[in-house]
Every structure is written in C-alpha cells, then in structure tokens.
Amino acid sequence: MPEDASAIGLSGSAERGRPRLSRAAPFVVAALAAAALWAAPLVLDAFAVNVLTRSMIYATLAVTVDLLWGFTGILTFGQAAFFGVGAYATAMALSYLGATPEWMAVALALAVVAPAALGLAVGWLSFYHRSTALYASVISLVLPIVVTQLIYSGGEWTGSSSGLVGFEVLPLELEGFFRLSAFALVAATLAAWVFVRSDAGRALVAVRDNDARCAYLGLSPKRLQIALTAALAGVAGLAGFIFANASSVVAPENAGFLFGTELVIWVALGGRGTLLGPVLGTVAIDYLAANLSGDLPFLWQLLLGATFVAVIILLPGGLAEIARRVWSALPIGRSAGFTPRLVARSSRPAADGAGAPLLTIEGLAKSYGSLTVLENIDLEVRAGELVSLVGPNGAGKTTLMRCLSDGTEPFKGAVSIGGVSTAGLTPNRIVALGVGRKFQVASVFESLTVADCLLLARASHDGLSPIGRAETIGLPQAALNVLRMTGLDRMLAEPARLLSHGQKQALELAMVVALEPRLILLDEPTAGLTKAERTTIGAALKALTGELGVAAVLVEHDLDFVREISSRIVVLHQGRLALDGTVEEVVGSELVRTIYSGAAHG
Amino acid sequence: MLLILDVLTTAAILFVTSIGLLAIFGVLKIINFAHGAWITIGAYCAVVAAKLGLNPWAAAPLAFVVGAALGGLAELFIIRPLYRRPLDAILATWGLGIVIGQLITLGFGRDVQFTPNLLPGAVQLLGVDYSAYRLVALGAALVIGAAFAFTIEGTRLGLSARAVIMNEALARGLGIDTARVRFVTFMIGAGLASLAGVLLTPLASVDPNMGVGWLIGAFMLVMVSNASFLALAAACLVFGAAQVLISAFVSPIFGSIAIAVLAAVTLRISPKGFSRA
Numbered sequence: 081m082p083e084d085a086s087a088i089g090l091s092g093s094a095e096r097g098r099p100r101l102s103r104a105a106p107f108v109v110a111a112l113a114a115a116a117l118w119a120a121p122l123v124l125d126a127f128a129v130n131v132l133t134r135s136m137i138y139a140t141l142a143v144t145v146d147l148l149w150g151f152t153g154i155l156t157f158g159q160a161a162f163f164g165v166g167a168y169a170t171a172m173a174l175s176y177l178g179a180t181p182e183w184m185a186v187a188l189a190l191a192v193v194a195p196a197a198l199g200l201a202v203g204w205l206s207f208y209h210r211s212t213a214l215y216a217s218v219i220s221l222v223l224p225i226v227v228t229q230l231i232y233s234g235g236e237w238t239g240s241s242s243g244l245v246g247f248e249v250l251p252l253e254l255e256g257f258f259r260l261s262a263f264a265l266v267a268a269t270l271a272a273w274v275f276v277r278s279d280a281g282r283a284l285v286a287v288r289d290n291d292a293r294c295a296y297l298g299l300s301p302k303r304l305q306i307a308l309t310a311a312l313a314g315v316a317g318l319a320g321f322i323f324a325n326a327s328s329v330v331a332p333e334n335a336g337f338l339f340g341t342e343l344v345i346w347v348a349l350g351g352r353g354t355l356l357g358p359v360l361g362t363v364a365i366d367y368l369a370a371n372l373s374g375d376l377p378f379l380w381q382l383l384l385g386a387t388f389v390a391v392i393i394l395l396p397g398g399l400a401e402i403a404r405r406v407w408s409a410l411p412i413g414r415s416a417g418f419t420p421r422l423v424a425r426s427s428r429p430a431a432d433g434a435g436a437p438l439l440t441i442e443g444l445a446k447s448y449g450s451l452t453v454l455e456n457i458d459l460e461v462r463a464g465e466l467v468s469l470v471g472p473n474g475a476g477k478t479t480l481m482r483c484l485s486d487g488t489e490p491f492k493g494a495v496s497i498g499g500v501s502t503a504g505l506t507p508n509r510i511v512a513l514g515v516g517r518k519f520q521v522a523s524v525f526e527s528l529t530v531a532d533c534l535l536l537a538r539a540s541h542d543g544l545s546p547i548g549r550a551e552t553i554g555l556p557q558a559a560l561n562v563l564r565m566t567g568l569d570r571m572l573a574e575p576a577r578l579l580s581h582g583q584k585q586a587l588e589l590a591m592v593v594a595l596e597p598r599l600i601l602l603d604e605p606t607a608g609l610t611k612a613e614r615t616t617i618g619a620a621l622k623a624l625t626g627e628l629g630v631a632a633v634l635v636e637h638d639l640d641f642v643r644e645i646s647s648r649i650v651v652l653h654q655g656r657l658a659l660d661g662t663v664e665e666v667v668g669s670e671l672v673r674t675i676y677s678g679a680a681h682g
Numbered sequence: 683m684l685l686i687l688d689v690l691t692t693a694a695i696l697f698v699t700s701i702g703l704l705a706i707f708g709v710l711k712i713i714n715f716a717h718g719a720w721i722t723i724g725a726y727c728a729v730v731a732a733k734l735g736l737n738p739w740a741a742a743p744l745a746f747v748v749g750a751a752l753g754g755l756a757e758l759f760i761i762r763p764l765y766r767r768p769l770d771a772i773l774a775t776w777g778l779g780i781v782i783g784q785l786i787t788l789g790f791g792r793d794v795q796f797t798p799n800l801l802p803g804a805v806q807l808l809g810v811d812y813s814a815y816r817l818v819a820l821g822a823a824l825v826i827g828a829a830f831a832f833t834i835e836g837t838r839l840g841l842s843a844r845a846v847i848m849n850e851a852l853a854r855g856l857g858i859d860t861a862r863v864r865f866v867t868f869m870i871g872a873g874l875a876s877l878a879g880v881l882l883t884p885l886a887s888v889d890p891n892m893g894v895g896w897l898i899g900a901f902m903l904v905m906v907s908n909a910s911f912l913a914l915a916a917a918c919l920v921f922g923a924a925q926v927l928i929s930a931f932v933s934p935i936f937g938s939i940a941i942a943v944l945a946a947v948t949l950r951i952s953p954k955g956f957s958r959a
Contacts, residue, residue, distance in 0.1 A: 155769045205950055213769065214713075215949060218905055222942045225898060233935040337898070341776060348773060378787045385780030392774040393763050
C-alpha cells in the first residue's frame with residue numbers, strides 16, 4: 081500500500097512539472113542536435129560529409145512538405161519547383177553578377193524572394209472559395225513541369241538541359257557547408273516544431289480537418305493556406321540557395337516533378353505530421369540511396385517504391401507511427417496533453433439600435449436549373465427574436481440557411497445583416513458581420529480536442545499565438561453554460577472525434593455561441609438528441625435571445641420544441657413563405673395542420 | 683491542311699492515352715498515378731510480341747489482356763484498401779508505378795527498345811503526304827471511343843457504372859455490387875492504358891519511364907473532363923489543337939506545357955471544366 085501511495089504522489093508531481101518540461105523539449109533537442117552536428121565532420125569521412133550535407137538540405141525541404149501536407153493536408157509536389165527557383169536564382173546571380181559579399185547578399189535575397197513571390201501566385205491560384213484539395217495538388221504538379229520547361233528554354237541564361245556549373249560560391253570548406261546546412265535544418269525544424277505546437281498550429285490541423293467550419297468561425301482558411309504556401313516557398317528557396325553554394329551545380333532535375341514526388345515519398349516513409357519523422361526519414365533514405373544505388377541501382381529504387389506502397393496502405397503514419405506506438409506503450413510515454421482552462425469573459429454589450437431589423441431578406445429566390453427551390457421570400461428578424469422556420473422536407477429551409485450565410489451562393493434578391501448587404505461575401509466575411517451558423521450535421525474539428533475547438537472559435541476575436549499556448553480560453557458566459565449543462569467542460573482534453581453525437585452538437589453550438597454573434601442560424605440543432613439534451617439546448621437558446629438580445633433563426637421539425645422556445649414561427653411550404661406569425665397563430669392554423677398531416681399534397 | 687491533320691491525330695492520341703485513366707477516375711473517384719506504368723507495360727507487350735515473332739498487331743489484344751489482369755491484381759491489393767483515402771491512393775499508385783518501372787528495367791534493361799512499325803509509310807491525303815500510322819491512330823481512337831460509349835450506354839456493366847458514378851451509396855442500396863463494378867472498371871481502365879501503350883510504340887520511344895510524360899497530360903485532360911467521356915473528347919480536341927498550334931507557331935517547349943497550363947487555368951475559371959458544356 082505505501083508503495084502505491086508514493087507512486088500516485090510521484091505521478092502527480094510529474095504531471096505538474098511536465099508542461100514546462102515539454103515546452104522546453106524542442107529547444108533541448110535542437111541544442112543537442114546542433115552540437116552533435118557541429119562535431120560530426122570531425123569523425124565522418126569526406127564522402128559521408130558530402131552526402132549528408134545534401135541529405136540535410138533535402139530534409140529542410142521535407143520539413144516544409146510536412147507542414148503543408150502532414151499538418152495542413154495540402155498534398156504538394158511543388159516544393160521542388162520553389163527549391164529549384166531558389167537554386168537557379170542563386171546560381172544565375174553568382175554566375176552573372178559575381179560572388180562578392182554584396183552580390184552574395186543579393187543572391188540570397190533573390191533566392192528567398194523569387195520563390196516566395198511565385199508561391200504567393202501559386203497560392204492565389206490554388207486556394208479560393210470552394211477550391212478542392214485535389215485542385216491544389218494538380219497545380220503543385222503543373223508547377224515543377226512548367227519551371228523545368230522554362231529552365232530548358234532559358235538557353236545560355238539557365239544552361240538549358242546541362243544546368244549551370246562552376247560559379248563562385250561561399251568561401252566555405254566541405255565541413256563549413258555541412259555545418260551551414262545542419263544549422264539551416266535545425267533552425268527550420270525548431271521553428272516548425274514550435275509553430276505546430278502553438279495555438280496557431282492548431283489552425284493548420286483545423287483547416288485540414290474541416291475548412292468549411294474554419295470559414296464559419298470567421299477565419300479565412302484560404303488566406304492561411306496562401307500565406308503558408310508563400311512562406312514555405314521562401315524556405316524552400318533558402319534551401320536552394322544553400323544547395324547551389326554547397327554543390328556549385330544546379331540542374332533542371334532539381335526543380336523537377338520527380339524530385340517533388342521523392343520529397344513526398346520521404347515524408348510519407350518518415351511519418352507525415354510528425355516533423356522529426358520526415359527529417360530523419362529523408363536523411364536516412366538519401367544517405368542510404370547514395371551508398372546503395374551505386375551497387376544495386378534498380379533494386380534500390382524497387383525496394384524504396386515497394387516500401388512506399390506498403391507504408392501508404394498499411395502504416396499511413398510512417399515509421400514515426402511505430403516509434404510512437406512503442407513510446408506510448410512505455411510507462412513514461414503516456415502523458416496527457418496540455419489543456420488550457422476555461423474562464424468567463426464579459427459579454428459584449430447588447431446590440432445597439434434595437435429597433436432596426438438585424439436580418440433583412442427581400443425577394444429572395446433560388447433555383448437549380450428549372451427547379452425552383454425558393455421563391456419570393458421576404459423576412460425581417462430583430463434583435464432578441466427567436467424565429468423558427470418550419471415546413472415539410474424539401475420546403476427549402478436548409479437552402480435558405482445557406483443563402484443567408486454564404487453571399488457567393490447564386491440567388492436572386494437581397495440579404496442584409498445589420499444594414500450591410502451580403503452579396504458576394506464569403507462565409508468568413510459574413511461571420512465577421514456577426515453571424516454564427518450551426519450545421520445540420522455537427523461540424524467540429526475531429527482530430528482536435530474540445531479545448532482546441534473552443535480556442536479556434538475564439539480565434540477571430542482573440543487571435544492565435546504562433547509560438548506558445550494560451551493558459552486560458554475566455555468564453556462568454558452563454559457558451560460556458562452550454563458546456564457546463566452538457567458536461568463538456570469536464571472533457572476538455574478529449575478529442576472531438578470521440579464525443580457522442582449529442583456532445584458534438586453541443587460542442588458546435590458552444591463554438592458558435594463563443595463567436596458572440598448578433599444573429600445565430602441553427603439548422604436542426606436538436607436532431608437525434610435525447611429529450612434531456614433537447615431541453616438543455618432549448619434553455620441555452622432562450623437565454624441567448626432573451627437575456628443577451630441575440631437574434632436566432634432556427635430550422636426545426638419538432639413542433640413541441642418550436643412551440644416552447646420560439647417568439648415567432650415562419651412556415652415555408654414548397655419554396656414559399658406560407659405563414660409568418662406568433663406561436664399561437666401559426667400552431668393553431670389550418671395550413672400547418674394540413675401540411676403536417678400531408679393533406680396539402682392530396 | 684497539315685496542321686488540321688496534326689490537330690486531329692494529336693487529339694486522337696491524347697484521347698487514347700487518357701481514356702483508361704478517365705474510366706477509373708469516373709467510377710472509383712481515384713486517380714491512378716500508375717497509369718503511365720500501364721502504358722509502359724503495353725509498349726513492352728509490343729516488344730515481347732516482336733521478340734516472339736508475332737504479327738505486330740497481335741500485341742494490341744495481348745496488351746489489353748495483360749494490362750487488365752495486372753490491373754485486377756493492383757485493384758485487389760492496393761486500390762481497395764484506399765477507397766476512402768483518395769489522396770493516398772494517388773501516392774500508392776505512384777509508388778506502384780515506380781515498382782513497375784524498376785521491374786521492367788530489371789527485365790529489359792534501361793535502354794530504348796525498338797518495335798516493328800505497325801504500319802509504315804505515308805499516304806496521299808487531300809494534297810499532302812501524311813504518316814499512314816497517325817491516320818490509323820485516329821481510326822483507333824474512334825473505334826475505342828465507340829466501343830467505350832457502347833459499353834457505357836448499352837451494357838449492364840455500363841448501367842451499373844453510371845449508377846456508381848452518380849450515387850454510389852444509392853447504387854449499393856439498390857443491390858449493385860459496387861465493389862465488383864470498381865474491380866471490373868479498374869481492369870478495363872488498366873487494359874485500355876496498356877492498349878494505348880501498344881498504339882504509341884510507332885510514335886514514341888519505348889523505355890522504362892516512357893509512361894510518365896503521358897501520365898501528366900492524361901491526368902490534366904481527365905481533370906478538366908470531370909469523368910465525362912464526351913468532355914474528354916472535346917478537351918483532347920481543344921488542348922491538342924493548342925499544343926499543335928503553339929508548338930508550330932511559338933515554340934515546341936511552350937507547346938509541351940500547353941496542356942498542363944491551359945487545363946489548370948480552365949479548372950480555376952470553371953471547376954467543372956469541359957463537362958459543363
């Protein structure tokens with residue numbers, strides 16, 4: 081018994097000490113790695129130093145691929161092109177301008193700025209409202225092909241197919257280049273590591289999981305993707321600069337599509353989304369390749385290809401997945417992640433100008449081809465109102481919700497929020513007008529924890545730290561109430577994918593409420609919930625509209641529920657607004673009875 | 683005149699090399715990045731047929747059968763576990779392509795192989811001498827297209843395939859064995875790719891990596907066609923014409939990237955590409 085007690089005491093103190101320890105871990109690992117790599121040229125032979133210099137440059141690229149693909153979900157072959165542009169910019173600058181310190185600085189600047197500018201253009205092309213993940217991959221595939229062909233067509237300027245050789249480079253020896261690329265690799269990995277562990281790093285995963293939810297939290301996933309593409313293109317260009325100096329050769333293959341696929345293969349084998357996996361994987365594979373491909377060139381490629389296929393199918397987490405499983409099987413490996421505390425924050429003052437309607441819909445009509453879904457809808461909703469939208473399936477309720485929350489949806493008529501027209505506005509900009517939307521099927525970030533989901537819900541107000549983690553998340557009291565009533569406040573460290581259906585619905589509602597919207601759109605928030613959960617959500621909604629003056633539009637099938645909480649009911653029938661009145665007027669009307677008993681179709 | 687024939691035959695060759703990829707993408711919603719490897723397999727079937735002393739044309743059915751059989755194996759062991767991970771399927775098939783390329787290199791060496799021309803010489807057509815074989819390729823594209831259209835429109839498999847394309851969950855609910863439809867479609871798509879490989883032998887050099895260049899063009903064409911077979915034909919004509927004209931009047935280098943760039947721009951402007959028309 082005493083042993084047990086001491087064990088509990090130990091684990092308790094370890095838990096308290098761990099957050100600080102784990103925050104320091106990247107720096108400790110980086111310092112150790114830097115020291116070891118500084119000393120490495122003293123013990124390695126010239127061949128190994130030479131090969132590993134290249135391997136570490138490639139590993140720096142692998143870090144950028146991992147950030148894009150492993151964390152953000154953008155499968156890219158384009159990092160090779162940015163690398164090639166950086167390398168060629170360096171080689172051309174050094175060939176035609178010279179290698180004096182001034183021109184070297186110019187070459188360095190060019191090697192970063194040119195790929196970053198290209199990355200900005202590529203990002204703009206790849207990511208737009210409603211773009212697909214596949215389209216971004218298509219562009220990333222076209223890019224290296226185009227860059228390679230431009231290099232071929234550059235004639236003497238780019239050395240065409242033979243590339244550029246023999247330009248003057250940085251005055252470093254073999255060991256110097258080894259240390260330079262080691263330094264670049266450690267710095268890039270450390271920066272990436274700190275970033276992905278920060279609050280902003282959660283946003284990358286959120287974009288990968290559910291970019292629609294990001295947009296409806298008022299974040300701009302596309303802008304994040306474009307910024308990331310441009311920034312990492314600059315990093316790839318920097319790697320190209322070091323490569324051109326270290327090898328004093330650049331060739332079209334350095335920018336090619338095949339090199340782009342190799343980078344992806346290294347990252348996949350090492351373990352996407354783990355940073356250290358791709359770094360170690362790249363160094364190991366490239367080093368092995370240099371040693372083996374001389375003796376058994378085709379067999380090596382064959383083995384690599386076969387392993388790659390097997391890893392993709394059987395072990396999507398790569399070799400790092402094995403390491404992680406072993407680690408978590410050890411007693412010291414099982415640590416709870418960092419979880420911030422929830423605190424209440426004072427709510428924003430209630431909406432001013434309570435007299436003017438918050439939401440105005442005028443003559444809204446929507447059709448798909450010859451099928452008219454909505455016709456001639458006029459509606460006004462004021463602050464503090466809870467308007468329920470009822471009607472049979474196919475009446476156009478969800479379509480109406482979509483038209484209200486996405487101004488790029490093609491429809492006729494006008495929608496304005498607080499006097500501002502939503503025409504042409506993407507969802508994130510409509511959210512900025514004070515609109516929150518809850519979807520019919522709970523839309524949360526499956527691979528993030530409950531706390532991280534809430535953190536992202538506050539991101540458009542409070543921002544996200546790119547280097548650290550906030551100790552607390554300040555939520556409005558209404559959101560806290562939803563969490564408390566559903567018990568989610570005790571499950572903050574739980575990944576959202578493990579929540580029950582009802583808990584996910586409640587989490588999404590809490591996220592939307594945390595936005596502090598002036599107008600909240602709810603599409604069947606109680607579908608599939610138990611009676612108790614339904615009552616909880618109803619109470620939360622009543623508090624929001626009654627006490628805080630939020631306007632709510634609710635799509636709902638359950639007439640009893642609607643009757644309990646609504647201040648007004650609107651009936652949609654066959655795409656038209658059939659009734660608009662108080663609860664008593666509508667529930668008692670002949671029309672509602674015939675619609676719901678199906679007689680209207682007879 | 684020469685240009686018009688070039689445009690038509692180029693479009694035909696593009697169509698032949700893309701149709702297998704389109705079939706697979708349409709039904710499985712998966713991009714087969716080993717498509718290039720299957721083209722290579724087909725071309726090496728022609729090499730083998732020549733070594734065995736067979737009639738060069740016998741290579742075509744041989745390639746279709748070999749390609750389809752290998753396609754069946756690939757579907758069972760590689761594609762099937764990745765139905766729900768389409769981006770991973772791109773990678774796994776790319777890896778498969780590497781494996782196939784290296785196996786071919788081990789078997790035949792990395793050098794360029796020569797095959798007997800299926801139909802040498804030129805014919806007089808509308809006042810110009812034109813390569814007889816390119817005209818044959820045009821005919822082959824029409825035949826393959828017609829056969830494909832017949833399969834889609836006129837057979838039970840085609841009906842099932844169309845159902846799967848439109849709504850896979852519903853098709854399964856109606857008792858269509860969607861796994862079998864996917865399996866057979868992948869075999870046909872792989873077989874068509876190999877057939878294209880044979881038809882390419884008189885036009886392109888045969889080496890273990892020959893497929894990669896064709897893969898990119900086919901991939902871009904399929905992307906703008908959005909799984910529609912008529913849209914693919916239209917895309918081949920338009921982009922084939924662009925490639926021929928840019929190569930002739932601007933520079934062959936720009937011609938070689940014309941399809942990729944134009945297709946990317948088309949998709950940016952209209953995400954459904956040519957299938958809307």
